[in-house]
Each structure stands twice: as structure tokens, then as C-alpha cells.
Amino acid sequence: MNAIGKVSKMVDKVSRYVMIFFFIIAFLATVYQVFSRYIINSKMLLSTFPNLDLSILNFPWIEELIRYLFIWIVFLGIGIVYREKGHAHVELLLNYLPNKWKNRLIFIVECINIFFFVVLAYLSGKILKIISLQVSPSLNINMSMMYVSILVCSVICFIHSIDHLTQSHARLKTRDLPSDEESSLENFIL
Numbered sequence: 569m570n571a572i573g574k575v576s577k578m579v580d581k582v583s584r585y586v587m588i589f590f591f592i593i594a595f596l597a598t599v600y601q602v603f604s605r606y607i608i609n610s611k612m613l614l615s616t617f618p619n620l621d622l623s624i625l626n627f628p629w630i631e632e633l634i635r636y637l638f639i640w641i642v643f644l645g646i647g648i649v650y651r652e653k654g655h656a657h658v659e660l661l662l663n664y665l666p667n668k669w670k671n672r673l674i675f676i677v678e679c680i681n682i683f684f685f686v687v688l689a690y691l692s693g694k695i696l697k698i699i700s701l702q703v704s705p706s707l708n709i710n711m712s713m714m715y716v717s718i719l720v721c722s723v724i725c726f727i728h729s730i731d732h733l734t735q736s737h738a739r740l741k742t743r744d745l746p747s748d749e750e751s752s753l754e755n756f757i758l
Contacts, residue, residue, distance in 0.1 A: 576731035579724055580651050587644040594637040601630050629706035636707070636714050643717040647724030653732075671740045678733040685729055689722035 569577070607613065608622045649655055662670055695715055702711040 570734060572727070572731050572734055576651060576728050579727050580648060583644045583647050583724060587641055587648065590637045590641050590644075594634050594641065597630050597634050597637070600627075601634070604630075632704060632706040636704075639714055640717050643721035644724075646721050647728060650725050651728040651731075671736065675733070675736045675740055678729055678736050681729045682726065682733065685722050685726040689719055689726065692716075692718040692722055 604626055608625050613622070662673060665673060692715065696712050696719065699715050700710065700712045703709065704711055704714075
């Protein structure tokens with residue numbers, strides 16, 4: 569495994585741990601929100617204990633926190649799925665090409681992806697400059713903390729794409745195609 573492959577693997581591992589951590593916080597916050605809404609604020613509890621003030625247990629910012637955690641989860645998930653080549657894609661053309669052209673097409677697609685991730689990173693940087701003065705309504709945090717997830721996703725996908733490109737370049741040299749990209753039609757005919 570080359571250096572960029574090791575970096576890609578490490579970035580993927582960190583992304584997974586952060587995403588799992590955000591999932592746990594979002595899950596616990598959601599459970600608490602449901603408990604707060606339907607148990608603490610229930611008419612039965614309020615009528616049973618009329619002098620008990622449970623409003624201090626209501627956190628109006630928790631819904632916003634859950635929403636922002638899911639934004640981060642989605643953008644980290646994009647990078648994780650991209651590394652595993654799990655996004656939906658059309659393989660119609662790829663299935664009918666000979667191996668020599670399949671490898672070239674895969675190489676070209678990765679070059680286009682790299683260009684796209686660079687443009688996305690650049691544009692998300694511009695958005696961060698614009699949004700940096702905005703503050704979230706409930707949490708009172710800078711909104712750039714949410715929009716930086718786009719930039720982080722772009723950088724993660726860029727690293728994974730460079731790794732895919734180096735793997736594709738190595739296959740071009742050896743004219744080999746990975747087994748997961750072989751067409752089922754060719755296997756059926758053989």
C-alpha cells in the first residue's frame with residue numbers, strides 16, 4: 569500500500585469514529601427530546617404535580633443540535649461511501665468495453681472526480697467567508713461550523729479519489745481490472 573493509500577485508510581478510520589460519536593450523541597439527544605416532550609411535559613405529570621416546575625429540563629436547542637449532527641453525519645458518510653465505491657453509478661458503458669478501455673474510463677472518471685472535489689472545496693471556502701458572520705438561532709454557534717462540513721467532505725473525498733486514481737494508474741500499467749468491477753455479462757459468457 570502506498571503513502572496516499574495509508575492516508576486514505578487513516579482518514580476513513582477517523583471519519584468513521586467521528587461519525588459513530590455523532591450518531592451516539594444524536595441518538596441520545598433524540599431519545600431525551602422524546603422523553604422531554606411526551607413524559608416531562610405530559611398533561612398527566614403536570615396535573616399530578618402542579619407545583620413542580622419541570623421547564624428547566626426542556627432544552628429548546630436540542631433539536632438544532634440533532635439537525636447539525638445529522639448534517640455532519642451525512643457529509644462524513646459521503647466520504648466513507650466514496651472510499652468504498654458504494655455510491656450509485658451507471659455501469660452500462662463500462663460493461664461493454666474491453667478491459668483496456670475499462671481501465672482508461674475508470675482513470676478518466678477519477679480525474680473528473682478530483683476536479684469536482686477541488687472545485688467543491690474552493691466554492692465551500694467561499695461560502696465559509698460569506699457565512700462566517702451568521703450565528704445559529706438556538707445554540708448561538710457560528711454557522712460556519714456547519715458549512716465547514718462541506719469543505720471537510722471535499723477534502724476527504726479528494727484524498728480517497730487520489731488513492732483511487734493511483735490504484736487505477738497501477739491497473740493501467742498492468743492492464744488488470746479489479747474483480748468487483750468485472751462485468752457479470754463477461755462471466756456469464758465465459
